[in-house]
Amino acid sequence: MALRGKSLPKPSMAAVSNRLTGMLRYTRFQLAVKAAVAVGIAWTLAPLVPGVAAEYPYYAPLGALVCMYPTVAGTARAGIQTLIGLAIGIGLALIALLFGGPTVWTIALIVGLGVLLAGIPNLGAGRDYLPVAALFVLVLGGDDADGYSYGYAVQMLVGVVVGLTVNAVLYPPLHLNGAVDGLASLRLTLARQLREMGMAVGESWPPEHEDWSNRRTELISFSREVREAVQLADSSRHGNLRRRRHQRDLNADFRALRAMERVTLYVEDMTEVLATAIWTSPEETPVPGTVSEALERAMLASAEAVETWDADTEEYAEAVQAVQELVTTMNGNASPDTPMDATASLAMSLRRIMRTIRTEEDQP
Secondary structure (H helix, E strand, O other): OOOOOOOOOOOOHHHHHHHHHHHHHHHHHHHHHHHHHHHHHHHHHHHHOOHHHHHOOOHHHHHHHHOOOOOHHHHHHHHHHHHHHHHHHHHHHHHHHOOOOOOHHHHHHHHHHHHHHOOOOOOHHHHHOHHHHHHHHHHHOHHHHHHHHHHHHHHHHHHHHHHHHHHHHOOOOOOHHHHHHHHHHHHHHHHHHHHHHHHHHHOOOOOOOOHHHHOHHHHHHHHHHHHHHHHHHHHHHOOOOOOOOOOOOHHHHHHHHHHHHHHHHHHHHHHHHHHHHHHHOOOOOOOOHHHHHHHHHHHHHHHHHHHHOOOOOHHHHHHHHHHHHHHHHHHHHOEOOEOOHHHHHHHHHHHHHHHHHHHHHHOO
């Protein structure tokens, strides 16, 4: 068969994962630049705020910093949540001050209540600042707790507005490339794993190549990284001024992702089954020689089908035929003296992979 002895693709799973990590580092660099710009602008504007709030300029840079997230929507959400948590904490402290000045017992009680209230569902980033705001008002408010609370809240609001504006205007991040590259990399990684397992079946047992057998957990971890990349791409569109110029059907990406995640589970299961079959009973050869060639062809053909990921291609048709031939060969050679447990499990997984590709292609 033409696929036999085909050289493996150069990019490894580690290389692909490093590429995604590099993209995340670039995103972190962009975020660092924006945070620096936002903090500088907030510090410049803080003294210009009218009233008593001008006496507390240091809270404006803090507001800009705490709301800075990789996406515009994330920045807006974090900013709103922080302000809500801040308002609840300030209100809690002011209520306590109605009954007297801060004492050890008052501070302990209010901070404890603040930590409890921080567990409010959907408070998000605000949960960290609720007890902190209450503590600051009690300890730093002094004789003018009302003025301090007002200045604290207003300057944090100024910082949040500045942070959101900077993130929305200064090259707002649109992480579409991460989703595209991630899905393509996951597809190629799955194909590579199938191809290496197919080549291992065709070697003398135990096979010389063992790298594929150590990737069971790596496959799942990598699929999670790709899901994070697709989710980041989706969230980065919300409130982004650049989304109209960069249109992409992320619903289709999510459908493809879910399909590839299912295939990842099948391939992971195949990896475990084949590795167990090879290294727990190599002498008995749990994949009989009468079906090993058919199994090798089916795995290699399935690798090509996964790599193309198109049910209308010749590669897919050849893979379906190869899997069917494997099932026919397996059924024809099954007997009490010829165990087919491992082969049957592998064949079932291959059929599921083919069905998943077809189902994903048929979805609108």
